[in-house]
Amino acid sequence: MKLTIIGTGYVGLVTGTCFSEMGNKVYCVDIDDGKIENLKKGIIPIYEPGLEYLVVNNSKNGDLFFTENLKEGLDNSDICFIAVGTPMGEDGCANLEYVLEAAKEIGNLMSHDMIVVDKSTVPVGTADKVKKTINEELDKRGVKYNVHVVSNPEFLKEGAAVENFMRPDRVLIGSDEDDVIETMKELYAPFIRNHERFIVMDVRSAEMTKYAANAMLATRISFMNEMANICERVGADVNNVRAGIGSDSRIGYSFLYAGCGYGGSCFPKDIQALIKTSDDHGYDPKMLKEVESVNNRQKLALVNKITERFGNDLRGRTFALWGLSFKPETDDMRESTSLVIVNKLTELGARIKAYDPKAMDIAKEYYFKDNKNVEFSSDKYHAVDDADSIILVTEWKEFRSPDFDEITKRIKNKIIFDGRNQYNKEIMKDMGFEYHQIGNGS
Known part of the structure; x- marks a missing residue:
């Protein structure tokens, strides 16, 4: 055709x-x-x-x-x-x-x-x-x-x-x-x-289906982040909870990963558009509004953990940031959690050494071009040099099994704030790392 x-x-x-x-x-x-x-x-x-x-x-x-x-x-x-x-x-x-x-x-x-x-x-x-x-x-x-x-x-x-x-x-x-x-x-x-x-x-149902699909996926993410926040407070591990509920065939495992919030060009925009459509037709979509609210709060989850650990005055502190794009295998940074984290930490005086396999150019040219407290590293290990800790934001494959011996040689403090729960907490403890996850209060 x-x-x-x-x-x-x-x-x-x-x-x-x-x-x-x-x-x-x-x-x-x-x-x-x-x-x-x-x-x-x-x-x-x-x-x-x-x-x-x-x-x-x-x-x-x-x-x-x-x-x-x-x-x-x-x-x-x-x-x-x-x-x-x-x-x-x-x-x-x-x-x-x-x-x-x-x-x-x-x-x-x-x-x-x-x-x-x-x-x-x-x-x-x-x-x-x-x-x-x-x-x-x-x-x-x-x-x-x-x-x-x-x-x-x-x-x-x-x-x-x-x-x-x-x-x-x-x-x-x-x-x-x-x-x-x-x-x-x-x-x-x-x-x-x-x-x-x-x-x-029919046409209108097709138009609605797209929004409903994205709203459902965003809801699952925010639901798991809500569970993660409860887990931290009651002493449970959301990773174990995911395994338990995901095995239920009515639920499944997809989009049940707790983390530091969703981003991208679709979920945030489409949730907002569906809320507006609902309001315009006289319906108050309370669940959708809370999905968005939970996600906005979750983007600060790592910032809150960092300030609890280091205090609100981060002048003189350097953080290695792994991952800028909103998800792996793309250079898209629209609504990325990294934007919230970097901007908030630098407001508090921190210096950021950022690395991402694909999103570096757009970060330099557009998102952080005027932020003098952000520098960009040639690889993930260079970002770690003399850093007070690592902040893992995007779960790129190359971050899954890094050389922790190499990290130990380079980093100032063996501390990792993991926004995607990539590593085993017990193994990290055995290697001498102070390891902070999302939703792990055990």
């Missing part, structure tokens, strides 16, 4: 590239000419395992094109995906400015009937707004084309997005038009040999 993807951010680039891998002819469109020129050269704006190879290979094969010219894409496509950003507005709602601008441009430029797919995460009712916007532009032009707007939310996990797209748990289509549904089923057929994974429903 011939497709246009509007937006070459995280979702748009992965979506377009993976469709091209299956032999579809894909035009990826963006208004950022610098980004487009880099993509033509095989330089991608994000770190995502496996993505760079697919971009380069499919561009060479003639199946993947990058352009600023939306008309070129629309003239040569039957399906157009809207995959632009929906950032959080000042009132917490999802900002639909870019989605509706894309819809307006489609209406201005389309030259035949088209299926328009909302791939961006958007509030319930957005498909109606997109269709209305496109038709208003068609009316201004005095032309008549059939526009079929479909909801097709993404369920990609950063760090495993290519794998998720190629082997999805499910593909969700919101539409009540049989012909459109069949076309979408044909498009996704190479990715879903098991047709039970192709789920069809």
